[in-house]
Amino acid sequence: MTMTITEPMPVPAFDGIGLGRKLAIICSKGNLDMAYPGLVLANAALGEGVETHLFFTFWGFDMITKSRMGNLKFTMLGNTATHMPQGLGGLPGMTAMATHNMKKRMNEIGVPEVPDFLAQIVASGGHLWACRMSAEMMRLDESDLYEEVEGIISATDFIEKTEGAQLLFI
């Protein structure tokens, strides 16, 4: 196939923008609805060629704890953005129902569940780090964590690893 370009053809600057950029995301929440923002942003950054590191700390540890990562929950309680009477959220079964509905909606728009999403992030070249203090506090070790977590590291280690990165705390 030979084709001659007779007039200047604009070519997107794929290798100019984003590459060399670095993003650090600290995931500190274990609610289903608060797990997603970090995952979506990490995924978007990786798709743009941005080196991305996620640090899971405190309740965010649930996102990478094997026994819990597939079972994060969404509750109406304390969340006025559902625009439902707060008393309803306390009724038995409401959290399970809200969680089920959120997962269903996410699935409808093609957003994977947390374990699958983490797998996609790792496949895209993302780095997962567990917080040492949280591990000690919750008495967990590597065997309890998602296999793709690269290590249990201190906050200081994470700050060192992400030198020069833009940082998001969620």
Add this chain to the structure above:
Amino acid sequence: MPITTIGSSQIHVDSEGFLTEYGEWTESLGETLAAAIGIELTEAHWKAIRFLRGDFAVQGETATLRRVSTLANIPIKELFTLFPGKPAKKMAYIAGLPKPRGCV
């Protein structure tokens, strides 16, 4: 909207160079676009590109990386190897489609 001429055919592109008319794309044009961003298309690349073309024809929207991976059955890792750096955008560019709008 700039018009650029490749060979004997005129094609409509946006300011970045993405084709804006679905019907103006041909496979040989795909090869020219790929070469412009430093990619030599192999059968593995074509599998993704052809999926994107077919999916756009049905959905009216460019497939995201996840959609390509799940429906065309190509591992995400492989897509990053085939189209390094910004796979979703590079695939869309070569396939003559707009950049994907979806987040995931």
